[in-house]
Amino acid sequence: MTTTTICRAWAIQRRDGVVLGFTDHDARIEFDGILFRPDHGMSARALVQGSGLSVDNSEAAGALSDDAITERDLLAGLWDGATLRMWEIDWNDPRARTLIFAGSLGEVSRGNGSFRAELRGLSEPLNAAQGRVYHPRCSARLGDGCCKLDLADDRWRGTVAVEGLEEGRILRFASFGNFMRGWFERGSLLVLDGPAKGLGGVVKNDISLPGGAREIELWQAMAILPRVGDRLRLTTGCDKRADTCQKKFANFLNFRGFPHLPSEDWLMAPGAEGRNG
Structure with missing residues (x-):
């Protein structure tokens, strides 16, 4: 050469x-x-x-x-x-x-x-850490191979058109189906139409307003803003707690945490060695 x-x-x-x-x-x-x-x-x-x-x-x-x-x-x-x-x-x-x-x-x-x-x-x-972490909260990602929850199910996601937008991260809707308050917190948003198609964000707050209205706040403003009328897909989120896995998703069989693991404070408490056989 x-x-x-x-x-x-x-x-x-x-x-x-x-x-x-x-x-x-x-x-x-x-x-x-x-x-x-x-x-x-x-x-x-x-x-x-x-x-x-x-x-x-x-x-x-x-x-x-x-x-x-x-x-x-x-x-x-x-x-x-x-x-x-x-x-x-x-x-x-x-x-x-x-x-x-x-x-x-x-x-x-x-x-x-x-x-x-x-x-x-x-x-x-x-370079990535290998093995499981022993922690009270779940180590799986919602919908992955360990969680096994089907996020394509309509129970876990909804499609709605933008009706109001503020600061590029607060979206408002006059109505939003039958989803419970806070259903989409820690979840995800994906824009389906318009100039921002394909962009998304992580939901910080899901707030119910009087009259059935809804407010979705993202952690970070989108770089390209959706327009009024553009469709969004919102997918529910999970806080990794055992109680949430059992009551919200009925998926406790696949829970990947250790909810009964004693805390560090309990292990260091006076007399704990006598109760921990």
Whole structure:
């Protein structure tokens, strides 16, 4: 491979299956059925890779564009956890290439019409803590393989159109079905229509107002605001308590916590050693 004809190319596959190719060469390159384009202004810093398990010291940066990397897709989380492969290539002969990085995108930040994404190597998941945590509250995520609750059931979610919006995070509705007060606290919101389609948020408060009206407050304002009339999907939340699992979801059989585990205060209380055989 001739050093004067070396360029870099990287392919990114998003969570929705879309694959995009980029290169720092001044012309298009194609191999493995992927077209690597130079016209999106995406680049990557020099890779620093070691034999340990730390995050590789590198990042990808680029410009937001209408047809490749849009601000709305970033906000919707489509690029979170996207897989990435990077090659060094002889642009005279794309068959002469070396894979120099494989991993995923980590934290993605944006601003001033551009974005930056941390690159994480294949060993990054090995840094995550393994095993279960012994805690009175449930360790499962609502609706996952351990919880086994079907969140597609209409008992756990509802669809409603926006009737009022304040500060980008407080939504108001004249009526909201038969859901109990606080039903959606700690739950999620997803926009189904309009310019904010695909964006979402986490519900902080679910407040019942006089006359059957409802107010939903998010923890953080949405970057792109839904319009009056746009539809939202609200999914219930869980506070991880055994009582909630039993009474709200009737799912105590799958509860993944230890509700009878003594607290640290109880273990340290005078005479506790005599009661703890």
